[in-house]
Amino acid sequence: MYKFVFLINPISGGGQGKMIHQFLPEIMASMNYTDDQWKAEFTNIDGLEKQISDALANTEKLVAVGGDGTVSSVLSVMVSSEYAKSVKIGLIPLGTGNDLARVLNLYKPYVDKGLLFLVRRLLQAKARPFDIWKVNGKIAFANYFSGGIDARIAHDFNHARAVGEFNSNSVIVNKLHYVKSFFADRSYHLKKGKLSFVDAEGRSWQKILDGHRTVIVGNIPSFASGANPFYKSDMADRLLEIVCVPNMFMFLLAIAVGTVPVVGNFVKKHFLKTHKARSIELEFADDEFLQLDGEDLSGKLGGHVKIDFACQVQIMALGE
DSSP: OEEEEEEEOTTHHHHHHHHHHHHHHHHHHHTTOOGGGEEEEEOOGGGHHHHHHHHHHTEEEEEEEESHHHHHHHHHHHHTSSOTTTOEEEEEEOSSSOHHHHHTTOHHHHHHHHHHHHHHHHHTOEEEEEEEEEETTTEEESSEEEEEHHHHHHHHHHHHHHTTSSOOSOHHHHHHHHHHHHHHSTTOOOSSEEEEEEETTSOEEEEEOTTOSEEEEESSSOBTTTBOOOSSOOTTSSOEEEEEEOSHHHHHHHHHHTTSTTHHHHHIIIIIOOEEEEEEEEEEOTTOOEEETTEEOTTTSTTEEEEEEEEEEEEEEOOO
16 A cells, blocks of 8 residues: 555646656655655556556555646546545646646645645645535536536637647647637637526526526636636535626626635626535537536537536645
């Protein structure tokens, strides 16, 4: 049984995962961990589920090194296993958005003080409870889900990267391409949409979303690389936040002022009007653009999306 297993996505962050793999032995030795107390391996996309299952069965703490998609893959396996309560999860952020790392206070220390500082702090960090949800009974949902303009942007970005339209070995280049995709897709809106949810008090609600720019469902107080359109979000209250965005002004408002103290909360409470929900069902056109935790799910879920609570895990976080 290892104290730590590091699963490293070799292509995240423009290939920074390979550099981290190279320096980990030196870092772990400096903290007096012996070779039999930890191991590190690159993720293997072809056998990823088994690789994660094997890692969970043989460690006390599993550290995902990559973007939000990497940790989401780990959590998807945890949801259907017995390890949710026994194995703690850590994250070293290498992705483009890194929203989960931001709310766990892992992203800024990594950017400001480097890998050695973050690894030292992370391996000594306390774990906190964290809600995990299931989409259509099988896909783990940790950060946020959305359908509409932002999902269209994510789809176009992922497609362009897959066909080699730009060099993805740079976080800055990735973000610039997101901006380019936004301006190309700025007129997009939902073809059709219907939201049904059960609120915190157990009451049922419905809302028609035809023509809306997007609907965003959040589990964490961060969206699209650090914006926060959600009012009083809590990552361990077994509730989701829903924001329905009818027009481009509201979409830009959510991105621009969501993190501003006082003003941001006023806008979120009185204009964006966050709904809190125990469970959610969404109806879309079958070909609607959808994304989950930054990953493109367009065409993979059909027109019906059901989101339910799955479990709580223990995830390592740093203090403010």
